[in-house]
Amino acid sequence: MTTATEFQPKLLGIACNWCCYGGADLCGVSRFQYAPYIRLLRVMCSGRVDFSHIFRAFAGGLDGVFVGGCHINDCHYVTQGNYDAYALFQTCRRILEHIGLDPERLRLEWVSAGEGVRFAEIMNDYGARMRKRGPLGKAEGLDDAELRLRLQAVLRIVPYLRLVQAQRLQAPARTEEDCYRYFRTETFDRLCRELVLDVVTSSRILLELGAGPLPAAALSERLGLGPSDLARHLKRSANLGLVRYDMNRGGYWAA
Amino acid sequence: MNGTADGGRRGDVLVVGGGISGIQAALDLATSGYRVFLVEKSPTIGGKMAQLDKTFPTNDCSMCIESPKFIECDRHPNIEILTCTEVERVEGEPGDFHVTLVRKPRYVRADRCSGCTTCVSYCPVQVPDPFNRHLSMSKAIHIYFAQAIPLVPYIDDRCLYLRERKCRICEAVCEKNAIDFNQRPERVEVTVGAVVLCPGYEVFDPRLRGDYGYGRFANVVTSLDFERLLCATGPHEGEILRPSDGRRPHRIAWIHCVGSRQVLPGGNSYCSAVCCSYTQKQVILAKDHDPDVRCAIFHNDIRSYGKDFERFYRRAEQLPGVRFIRGYASVGGEIPETRNVTIRYATNDQGVREEEFDLVVLSVGLQPPPDARRLAETFGIELEGHGFCRTDQRDPTRTSRPGIFVGGAFQGPLDIPESVFTAGAAGARCGELLARRRGRLARERVYPPERDVSGEEPRVGVYVCRCGANIGRVVDVPSTVRYALTLPDVVHAEESVFICSTEAAQKLATSIREKGLNRVVVAACTPRTHEPLFRDTLREAGINQYFFDMANIREHCSWVHSREKERATRKARDIIRMSVARARRLESLPEYRLPVNKKALVLGAGLAGMTAALGIAGQGHEVHLVEREAELGGMARRLRRTLEGLDVQALVRDLAGRVYRNPSIHVHAEAVVLNATGYVGDFRTTVKSRGRVLELRHGVTVIATGADEYRPTEYLYGTDERVLTQLELEQRIAGGDPRVDACRALVMIQCVGCRDAERTYCARICCSHAVKNAIEIKERNPKTAVYILFRDMRTYGFREDAYYEACDRGVHFVRYEPENGPRVEAVEEEGRPVLRVTVADPILGHPLAIDADLLVLSAAVAPAAGTRDVGRLFKVTTNADGFFQEAHVKLRPVDFAAEGVFLCGMAHYPKHIAEAIGQAVGAAGRAVTLLSQDTVVASGSVCTVRESDCVACGACIAACTYGAVEFCETPHGRAARVNPVLCKGDGLCNTKCPTGAISLHHYSDEHILGQIGALASEPETAASRGTTTASAHVDRP
């Protein structure tokens, strides 16, 4: 029995109607017991899951997000949305890592409507891990304000993320092994870094500057970035016409 | 339903028996425009299925999947349910039967009773509850079960007043004056055009022969008793407690084939076909209830011959503490002190063992309904040797009397899906008979006009279901109801014992009207089974059905956190809070009425395909029959006769002839499907036939693409011409091949290419096929020694008799274990070249070496080569074994999840000819049910584009492989537009749209983020909004 003081993670689960949600149902039908941390939300296809859902959940202070879909090639729809869910998952994990959150907090599993036992096993394992991991942010040594800013930086570029995700970050071919292989490649790492993570940082910079101009020193301190990295980002943002340097005032402005 | 004895009310079809098959037949017929009388002799519809806890192989809750159909029947304008009613006389002929029904008194007036059950609580007479197999007590006046239709109590003959003219308390306490002891049996005259018999089956009663100690030893129960013990609505609310002392059994034994597969007097020679799988289900559930329970299953063959059965068997077998022991056990005796039961069984090596068990479950078989003889006389139909209905091999729905059809287990032992589609098939036959009068007597379901709530603030009603003890025992329902009242926009909340019962559903509708609700949340079980039911209730209540959301606090809460009541209650609150947040944001959605093209396309012209085509054409619809080969007949062209002696070639010729002669069937032979688009009601399929390419338009599609015979690589097949497959042997026998007759010894090996690592399933038909050929060989030359090497003989149903006959004719059956399978080598014996088959006989405890002149392999039935492509073309899925996957294993066995597409025959799973035909007629019936509609309704949950926000990037178009989105010119310039008819509502495009211009109704970001917000935010309580309430039933303005 758990004591009141013990940390109880609050987890969101997004399950596709045809497989994972069914698996969770069967799990219930079969009376397999698991820790009561998760709250399931039903979508028709795991391909419906979006950046905004995941990062809003974290922004809302939830300690973990679980996404459950049909096994690869078993998607109920010819759109095979679970490939997209997988790609999204890969990107989001890297973003989480990038903004200093444990990527384990986001979990994706394929659970068929027949895998009641498996659903319970996953829930127990995930629940235990998250309980050990501790509360979002605190466990990672971030104070609430900082945590909010970082997630904010991601949320404000969701439209952009959707675009690159759809056009640049998909696996080349829709076969199981191709897909799994691709997301382990250098290529994907590079693309992800350049097209997503850097932009997240820029987004964060703009957030900081939103309040008013800041000298480089202050920026590098707040973002915990080395001068050279910072310079790179600022240059990039400047080229995009997002920020400009004001000689007289000696600070960076949001354009 | 006032059963006045007027001159006889007119209907189209009389359905006898209100079990799942009767219900299915009634619904299909009623929906396709026939008026149906559904007659049931017990006080409610539901039949045996209602008594089951779960159903194999999915372990779906039996009542949960069946009860929505009760309500569908109850609400259907073309179905009149007559319970407590039996058929007394049937006169007339097809198209015009005059039927006399007798309604037994239930002593409670359905038209007055409100189902409040006050009478029940006051009734002084405790009686064993028949629904719970007498394992718990009930009252002389009681409701048969919570979901009963009609939900009206009945008084059984153990009532004090009926016995001794005393008491009448119920009469005194009933506020509606619904009790009426003056009721007498009354005659009801009806005239119908056809009859469907679905009287179902009876379970074998082991008491009669007295072996197994049933009735003598308290802790010996039947499998049906055990179903009730397992069930949450059972005697102990789902706790398995043994009868003698109410303690939990730690060692449970199941004994197979009780009353089945025995030629003993009082037994049944046939195999009951369902017991193996239901026993495995009970084992799995017993382990779920108590992981430490030790289970032993005593059997002589495990017959997992059905779709996904073998996997199910493996699952049960691999559970810890579960032993499958080969051999029938005998019940030794009862140990006086403990009331435990001892069991004796033979082992291959260690002789006879005696073992003690806390509880023994007898897996009892199925037999004809007790009143089968009377039924036969009343309806003037013949019974077959075992007392089931005699049916025509070429069409298992036909009885010996024209116009009277049979569905379900009265055909012989069947499982639920078979009962469902055979019943559908029987219905379809009625449809053919009465095609001309379709719709004459039918009535449209009328809903009240939909209230426009667009102007209103959300007014949410929350209904929390106890589901008997299923939820109530874990989740603190009253406090949850009070909590719900504190949520924003919630103006009403209440609890219910079974929100899915008709009575509750009706109350729901009224309370929606009275409280002026415009959003409804039902916190109960999974939406996957009950959502349609409640949506319908919203329509009844006059508000748009999309204003409904379901909070799953059973499968996802009370059942999975049953030992953590408090945290489960907290979780239930969260789930409800999310659901309310969603409900508040829900919008009214239109459903699309699409015109239905009245033609059908049947893919594959084997027996199943041809039968389906004829069935559909028989009801007046045009059919395109598309066949890959030049000749019709498919696999059947390679068969000669069935086990039952049916001449297959004659059948093929007959069907093909009727197909070609039928003006409404257009045969496209040597055809391939190039492309398939469209949707239910309006499919467009491009076919290339004999060089011509044509686009066929049709409203429904039936897939009957059959299956292939596995080409063995084992046992010298292909390298030695003395090694054949069963099909090849059959053709040789047909061709009178002298080498077959001259054969001194012939060996058959079963399970070649199935039940192995690659093909885990059982191919179902091979055992019977082997037995058939073996008998034929013995008939031709009794001197030929025939050996069948098998793992489990799976001659299920009446085919068991053929297994017996084969034994009687001297065919040798040798069991082998896969890890120690037969070995084959070509050798010379006394100058004679033979195939030496070596196999270990477990009983002999010694390997046998058999010198065979011919070796016959029972090669698996494998999915047809093109199955996956067909699947991709028609957007339907296959199961793990590569056969097509039906929409619901139990209750939608011939439908695909994709609307308007149906399946039958071997494309679904290997099956015998009669089964394939039955299923094909069933599929035809389902197809016609749809074709008989002028329009079909498409879901309102589709995507839509806010054109002003669309940047015409085309990301959505790229994402939608349904081709539902395309560009069009708009005032705002080029923009994407969704064809709601093609949109399947998966919402993938939403995640691609940079501007969020495209959005999926009912699952929009607003909805999803709303739920997420509600979960994240600490409960927004009404307290914060200044109002609180203690009572769950006090409504706030």
Add this chain to the structure above:
Amino acid sequence: MEPLAPFPETIEEIREAGGDVYRLCYQCGKCDAVCPWNDVRKFSIRRIIRQASFGLTEVESEDIWRCTTCGRCPQECPRGVQQIRLGVALRRIASRYEVFPASARSARAVRAGLRLEGNPLDEERRRRADWAQGLPVKPFTEGTKILYFACCYPSYDPRLRKAAAATARLLHRAGLDFGILGERESCCGESVRKTGAEDLFRSLARENIKTFIDHGVTRIVVSSPHCYHTFKNEYSEFMVRFEVLHVSQLLLELLEQGRLTVTRPYPKKVAYHDPCYLGRHNGIYDPPREILRRIPGLELIELPAARQESLCCGGGGGRIWMDAPKGERFADLRLAQAALVGAEELATCCPYCITMFEEAHKGADDDGGTAIRDVTEILEAAIFRT
């Protein structure tokens, strides 16, 4: 293990001997599960059936001589395999080849006596009626209504003569017109037939049938269920029918008609044992019990395995002439059961059962344990002053 090839010749031979009923077997093992042998040692009738079906029977083995033909397995067999028929067929083959394992030799030895003297007990034919000396028993003559066929054991065996005497007194007390054929009668041949001596059985049967017909016998009352079985079910193979009554049936009839009246109480706890050939083989379970119930003071108690499930005494199928080693005797188990339920006396009505039980009783260390009685003896005690 070297694989064995099926042996068609033997298969054919078994078929000719009438044993091919094995073919129906689907190896469920129910026969083994109910076989009493498995209470005392490992024995598999299923294996014997299996061997036979491939012609791989070990004709010289002890095993084919074990079956006591108690009838449990055929009664339970879901496939209707007639195990007894198979067993007898195998013994016929063994007899044909004159191969007898040690344990079966004694069973073979009795054949000479049966052939010459008409009894298996090595007694002289002319002494067959000696038991009746000093008893109100007359020789059967033309016109005598009932033939009392005492069976070999009651005729010769000192212990069983008591039962025969009791029967005679009771019939006489009831005023029945009955007689015996004495040296003119021969053993019914039931058991020797089960040992495979078919020809001997047939000659014995013919002798008896001839004698019966010559003397105008129509109604036969027997003490032994084995005689009952043979006369009723097997002599019909010779196209003759006699009205056969087991003594328990007749005595009950007489009690019901009031031609016998119980006068003296018999204050004992008595357990009744169903003989296989009376119960399972011929469905007579109640008359003996009914008789005991009618005796004042007698408390009738049931044994653990009663009626259809009755435990064999071990004497059937010719086993009466063979020795089972200590610890393998069913009779010992049966006596233990009787003691367990607290029976002072173990009653039955079959000479074989009594013989087996008395032996077990002698063997038992606790002297004066449960006493063995024939139902007729108890009834006699309840009617006559002694």
